[in-house]
Amino acid sequence: MAIELEHYLILGALLFSIGLYMALAKRNFVGVLMGIEMMFNAVNLTFIAFSRFPRFADMTDAERLSGHVFVIFVITVAAAEAAVALALAMLVYRNRETIDVDRMDLLKW
Amino acid sequence: MEDTGSIVAFWLLAALTLGSALAVVLIRDLIRAVVLLITSFLGVAGLYITLSADFVAVVQVLIYVGAISVLMLFAIMLTPRAGRNNAETFFRIPGILLAGLMAFTISLVSLDTDWAVVERGGFEETASAIGEALLDKYVLPFELAAVLLLVAMLGAILLVHPEGTDEE
Numbered sequence: 001m002a003i004e005l006e007h008y009l010i011l012g013a014l015l016f017s018i019g020l021y022m023a024l025a026k027r028n029f030v031g032v033l034m035g036i037e038m039m040f041n042a043v044n045l046t047f048i049a050f051s052r053f054p055r056f057a058d059m060t061d062a063e064r065l066s067g068h069v070f071v072i073f074v075i076t077v078a079a080a081e082a083a084v085a086l087a088l089a090m091l092v093y094r095n096r097e098t099i100d101v102d103r104m105d106l107l108k109w
Numbered sequence: 110m111e112d113t114g115s116i117v118a119f120w121l122l123a124a125l126t127l128g129s130a131l132a133v134v135l136i137r138d139l140i141r142a143v144v145l146l147i148t149s150f151l152g153v154a155g156l157y158i159t160l161s162a163d164f165v166a167v168v169q170v171l172i173y174v175g176a177i178s179v180l181m182l183f184a185i186m187l188t189p190r191a192g193r194n195n196a197e198t199f200f201r202i203p204g205i206l207l208a209g210l211m212a213f214t215i216s217l218v219s220l221d222t223d224w225a226v227v228e229r230g231g232f233e234e235t236a237s238a239i240g241e242a243l244l245d246k247y248v249l250p251f252e253l254a255a256v257l258l259l260v261a262m263l264g265a266i267l268l269v270h271p272e273g274t275d276e277e
Contacts, residue, residue: 026197027196031142052162057229082181
């Protein structure tokens with residue numbers, strides 16, 4: 001059985017769901033961040049898969065590589081986001097001695 | 110994508126990626142979770158290679174495996190008195206339900222849709238074409254990304270800089 005686009009899409013869907021569950025349910029802030037990075041990975045995988053299996057026959061290689069360029073930008077933004085998020089985690093830890101997201105509830109009342 | 114080697118490679122890499130992603134969810138110790146997350150990232154890099162995306166695969170190894178995972182390890186190590194366990198909050202059951210619904214819906218849609226793929230074969234090599242696209246068609250987002258990285262780096266330094274302890 002040859003590997004088709006659907007294989008990659010379902011793999012991306014499963015990876016995205018695992019990441020979504022982690023981002024929703026994990027208690028530790030770093031765990032939430034791991035889930036977010038996993039979702040980024042799933043979406044990037046779908047981008048690359050759509051770029052490898054094009055829909056129109058008259059697309060040039062440069063047009064098909066737009067997906068790759070988009071993935072580069074996603075990775076850049078993910079790196080910036082991870083740096084800022086981990087700095088925020090350090091800041092919360094310095095004030096509260098915890099990075100559990102269910103104990104960051106000062107704004108709750 | 111017909112030869113046996115690429116099919117075997119796809120299934121092995123898919124099993125590696127999904128298996129270590131599941132292990133990241135299930136394992137209790139955060140440090141081990143990060144190490145397994147690195148394995149998952151490496152599996153995704155291998156999948157990029159099966160899709161003939163060589164440059165993106167190298168970038169994935171450099172940035173995700175090399176940089177972001179190390180940042181996460183730093184964050185875990187620098188918060189020593191915080192909980193080191195990887196447990197769930199009370200959102201566990203809704204999280205499982207929502208994630209399962211998401212996976213089911215996307216899989217159903219991707220199986221149900223006629224993607225009308227025209228098989229074109231892989232790319233010869235992608236790095237030079239990506240470089241030309243970044244400096245030609247996408248030059249404005251490219252420059253904005255440079256500014257974004259600079260601002261994010263400055264912001265991260267400023268946030269964790271200890272107050273009142275200027276140098277000297």
